[in-house]
Amino acid sequence: xxxxxxxxxxxxxxxxxxxxxxxxxxxxxxxxxxxxxxxxxxxxxxxxxxxxxxxxxxxxxxxxxxxxxxxxxxxxxxxxxxxxxxxxxxxxxxxxxxxxxxxxxxxxxxxxxxxxxxxxxxxxxxxxxxxxxxxxxxxxxxxxxxxxxxxxxxxxxxxxxxxxxxxxxxxxxxxxxxxxxxxxxxxxxxxxxxxxxxxxxxxxxxxxxxxxxxxxxxxxxxxxxxxxxxxxxxxxxxxxxxxxxxxxxxxxxxxxxxxxxxxxxxxxxxxxxxxxxxxxxxxxxxxxxxxxxxxxxxxxxxxxxxxxxxxxxxxxxxxxxxxxxxxxxxxxxxxxxxxxxxxxxxxxxxxxxxxxxxxxxxxxxxxxxxxxxxxxxxxxxxxxxxxxxxxxxxxxxxxxxxxxxxxxxxxxxxxxxxx
Amino acid sequence: xxxxxxxxxxxxxxxxxxxxxxxxxxxxxxxxxxxxxxxxxxxxxxxxxxxxxxxxxxxxxxxxxxxxxxxxxxxxxxxxxxxxxxxxxxxxxxxxxxxxxxxxxxxxxxxxxxxxxxxxxxxxxxxxxxxxxxxxxxxxxxxxxxxxxxxxxxxxxxxxxxxxxxxxxxxxxxxxxxxxxxxxxxxxxxxxxxxxxxxxxxxxxxxxxxxxxxxxxxxxxxxxxxxxxxxxxxxxxxxxxxxxxxxxxxxxxxxxxxxxxxxxxxxxxxxxxxxxxxxxxxxxxxxxxxxxxxxxxxxxxxxxxxxxxxxxxxxxxxxxxxxxxxxxxxxxxxxxxxxxxxxxxxxxxxxxxxxxxxxxxxxxxxxxxxxxxxxxxxxxxxxxxxxxxxxxxxxxxxxxxxxxxxxxxxxxxxxxxxxxxxxxxxxxxxxxxxxxxxxxxxxxxxxxxxxxxxxxxxxxxxxxx
Numbered sequence: 028x029x030x031x032x033x034x035x036x037x038x039x040x041x042x043x044x045x046x047x048x049x050x051x052x053x054x055x056x057x058x059x060x061x062x063x064x065x066x067x068x069x070x071x072x073x074x075x076x077x078x079x080x081x082x083x084x085x086x087x088x089x090x091x092x093x094x095x096x097x098x099x100x101x102x103x104x105x106x107x108x109x110x111x112x113x114x115x116x117x118x119x120x121x122x123x124x125x126x127x128x129x130x131x132x133x134x135x136x137x138x139x140x141x142x143x144x145x146x147x148x149x150x151x152x153x154x155x156x157x158x159x160x161x162x163x164x165x166x167x168x169x170x171x172x173x174x175x176x177x178x179x180x181x182x183x184x185x186x187x188x189x190x191x192x193x194x195x196x197x198x199x200x201x202x203x204x205x206x207x208x209x210x211x212x213x214x215x216x217x218x219x220x221x222x223x224x225x226x227x228x229x230x231x232x233x234x235x236x237x238x239x240x241x242x243x244x245x246x247x248x249x250x251x252x253x254x255x256x257x258x259x260x261x262x263x264x265x266x267x268x269x270x271x272x273x274x275x276x277x278x279x280x281x282x283x284x285x286x287x288x289x290x291x292x293x294x295x296x297x298x299x300x301x302x303x304x305x306x307x308x309x310x311x312x313x314x315x316x317x318x319x320x321x322x323x324x325x326x327x328x329x330x331x332x333x334x335x336x337x338x339x340x341x342x343x344x345x346x347x348x349x350x351x352x353x354x355x356x357x358x359x360x361x362x363x364x365x366x367x368x369x370x371x372x373x374x375x376x377x378x379x380x381x382x383x384x385x386x387x388x389x390x391x392x393x394x395x396x397x398x399x400x401x402x403x404x405x406x407x408x409x410x411x412x413x414x415x416x417x418x419x420x421x422x423x424x425x426x427x428x429x430x431x432x433x434x435x436x437x438x439x440x441x442x443x444x445x446x
Numbered sequence: 447x448x449x450x451x452x453x454x455x456x457x458x459x460x461x462x463x464x465x466x467x468x469x470x471x472x473x474x475x476x477x478x479x480x481x482x483x484x485x486x487x488x489x490x491x492x493x494x495x496x497x498x499x500x501x502x503x504x505x506x507x508x509x510x511x512x513x514x515x516x517x518x519x520x521x522x523x524x525x526x527x528x529x530x531x532x533x534x535x536x537x538x539x540x541x542x543x544x545x546x547x548x549x550x551x552x553x554x555x556x557x558x559x560x561x562x563x564x565x566x567x568x569x570x571x572x573x574x575x576x577x578x579x580x581x582x583x584x585x586x587x588x589x590x591x592x593x594x595x596x597x598x599x600x601x602x603x604x605x606x607x608x609x610x611x612x613x614x615x616x617x618x619x620x621x622x623x624x625x626x627x628x629x630x631x632x633x634x635x636x637x638x639x640x641x642x643x644x645x646x647x648x649x650x651x652x653x654x655x656x657x658x659x660x661x662x663x664x665x666x667x668x669x670x671x672x673x674x675x676x677x678x679x680x681x682x683x684x685x686x687x688x689x690x691x692x693x694x695x696x697x698x699x700x701x702x703x704x705x706x707x708x709x710x711x712x713x714x715x716x717x718x719x720x721x722x723x724x725x726x727x728x729x730x731x732x733x734x735x736x737x738x739x740x741x742x743x744x745x746x747x748x749x750x751x752x753x754x755x756x757x758x759x760x761x762x763x764x765x766x767x768x769x770x771x772x773x774x775x776x777x778x779x780x781x782x783x784x785x786x787x788x789x790x791x792x793x794x795x796x797x798x799x800x801x802x803x804x805x806x807x808x809x810x811x812x813x814x815x816x817x818x819x820x821x822x823x824x825x826x827x828x829x830x831x832x833x834x835x836x837x838x839x840x841x842x843x844x845x846x847x848x849x850x851x852x853x854x855x856x857x858x859x860x861x862x863x864x865x866x867x868x869x870x871x872x873x874x875x876x877x878x879x880x881x882x883x884x885x886x887x888x889x890x891x892x893x894x895x896x897x898x899x900x901x902x903x904x905x906x907x908x909x910x911x
Contacts, residue, residue: 330539366463397470
């Protein structure tokens with residue numbers, strides 16, 4: 028049974044090689060073979076990693092990794108088709124990501140112990156998020172990049188991981204305080220301010236990211252994660268209510284004072300008003316989905332190139348155009364399956380802390396996919412974040428694999444006495 | 447509180463997120479199945495095109511000359527280059543498409559929307575070659591008009607007044623469509639908008655050419671008649687402002703409406719506009735269809751008209767001489783002229799004469815349609831005779847062709863950007879058909895000197911066609 032999961036890995040790489048093959052046939056006679064060695068490397072490494080997972084010294088879940096590789100394969104063939112120069116870098120990031128994941132698994136015991144140091148984690152979260160607030164460089168409209176020599180890093184991608192870890196540690200440690208030492212205020216049950224303060228700080232930073240860095244996507248994601256984590260940790264609807272008030276207030280204030288927020292919102296309300304100007308991207312994305320229809324135009328037969336920045340935020344539109352509703356359904360279903368496996372890992376954890384961490388990561392990835400898919404289809408206002416494991420992006424790829432690594436590490440069933 | 451509770455809350459959150467995801471999925475189903483046909487039909491959608499495995503059909507002129515042709519999938523050449531660029535438009539994987547490449551895209555690829563919706567199945571049953579599209583455009587006239595504009599910027603459009611068929615549609619500067627994609631970035635930044643089809647999308651103040659509409663409106667509103675005599679002192683004082691005649695001309699004490707058209711008398715038309723007030727002018731522009739978009743085979747810019755009811759006297763008078771906020775496209779002015787030679791009727795302008803399958807079968811043939819009745823046959827006759835007088839005795843003399851009844855109206859449009867634009871609009875009754883035309887030459891000064899001779903060349907060339 029366990030070794031059959033290798034079959035899934037084979038399917039993933041079949042998708043990748045079939046896709047690359049189609050593109051190379053299209054290039055004939057001037058074929059660019061450069062992605063081949065990297066793709067082979069990724070395939071070999073992928074199989075090796077799965078064998079390592081099947082051995083099960085550090086984990087018990089063997090189904091998550093094939094799903095992640097499925098996303099990566101789809102991402103790579105879409106990149107090879109949309110932005111051929113980014114195909115090799117993305118393959119490189121995939122390989123780095125897989126190696127990082129193995130490292131995380133290898134050091135899982137130490138990492139699990141580190142999860143308990145809530146204040147250190149809290150400070151790290153703050154530092155990482157403030158780094159980009161203070162030293163952020165603008166790339167592609169969002170001021171959320173750190174430039175370190177030849178590398179550009181998006182700290183918010185790694186901030187996500189720290190945020191989940193910090194909130195999980197904080198909540199599992201203080202849940203009794205948060206739950207019981209409460210004061211009645213109107214119809215809300217509130218704990219003393221010092222317990223809720225860290226949550227307020229996180230929400231505040233999310234709003235700051237929103238305003239200062241113009242990074243609406245990460246801001247929304249952080250906010251949702253903080254609210255989900257708080258609810259999962261305490262089950263208190265009061266927090267959710269406060270959070271909702273907080274975000275409504277934040278939204279109204281930023282809509283009133285900041286033009287870029289207004290622009291985003293107005294585009295969402297009526298993209299046709301400025302369809303060739305500021306709403307061009309969203310309108311083109313809608314056209315892409317329409318062109319795809321049920322069956323899709325077929326791989327390499329669509330025109331996703333008409334959407335600016337299609338290879339990062341809008342990669343789902345390209346999938347919608349070339350693979351149609353069928354392709355969209357498959358991708359979304361695999362996200363649901365990944366989420367399901369993640370939640371199963373969470374529910375099987377013995378420690379509350381681990382339960383919260385695993386649930387946090389699962390919900391973070393799922394929410395991220397939801398926010399960007401909803402954005403490019405104009406279901407919600409567009410907020411630029413990556414589609415996990417599919418969009419181009421090194422930070423996003425590596426941080427995704429770290430999350431998966433930790434999730435897998437938590438899937439290892441512990442004997443209670445040995446924990 | 448125990449571990450169990452946390453698991454319960456996790457499940458609640460999961461169910462909530464799953465619910466959100468399900469809604470999103472339902473929305474995507476709606477988008478790709480229910481909303482898709484209307485999105486595909488949206489005029490802004492430029493991707494109904496360029497199926498890579500298909501040899502695109504040719505775009506032919508009325509005599510079968512190739513304006514755009516393909517020998518293999520993905521390859522496209524334009525024998526007439528920039529000359530026919532406003533007609534053919536361009537096509538590119540990254541840049542979408544414009545002109546007929548866009549609008550006749552599904553004919554040229556031979557793919558109907560229904561076929562496209564079938565995706566891979568549609569690809570399996572599609573033909574290897576798209577249909578040819580034969581236009582109403584005459585490539586020789588197109589070339590002649592292009593050359594006649596010389597190094598000037600501007601636009602020329604020639605219509606068949608009886609049918610609305612567009613015989614020539616020239617816009618300058620233009621770019622060879624084959625080069626558009628490779629120089630896309632530079633073209634976007636160029637100040638002289640070479641990708642703009644000035645005929646249907648260029649917005650200009652109409653200048654004195656609008657006097658044809660004002661004269662018609664003044665007779666319709668009965669604010670004057672053919673016998674009234676106006677006085678022109680060369681200046682029309684309105685409060686602190688005044689409207690003057692161009693070149694300081696004074697048209698004297700005995701100016702009838704006909705004289706006012708012939709001499710292009712600003713004082714008379716400023717006066718008439720003020721007599722009609724905003725409401726009367728609005729009715730006139732409404733009657734001539736300036737508020738109504740044309741549904742046809744080109745993308746049109748909406749004419750920009752002032753808010754008539756809010757205009758002061760000075761601005762009302764400016765409308766009467768075609769200055770101020772009013773901005774129109776050359777096509778609209780050609781259509782205005784066509785009404786007077788066509789007994790008050792304006793036809794829908796169109797470009798595609800026939801769609802022909804690769805085997806030579808005519809799949810579709812154009813059927814000329816009336817757009818609207820803008821004025822009565824009697825008044826059309828009166829204004830037409832005024833216009834004839836403009837060419838015989840007035841500012842449009844340079845357009846006269848012996849043996850042919852040519853009518854016209856010159857215009858000189860002041861604009862903030864530089865020297866005046868010269869207009870000439872009019873009609874000609876050729877032996878075989880009646881044509882209407884509009885010539886605008888940007889920054890060339892008066893229309894009588896530069897634009898009218900271009901119209902003359904076109905009339906001579908079309909005389910026996």
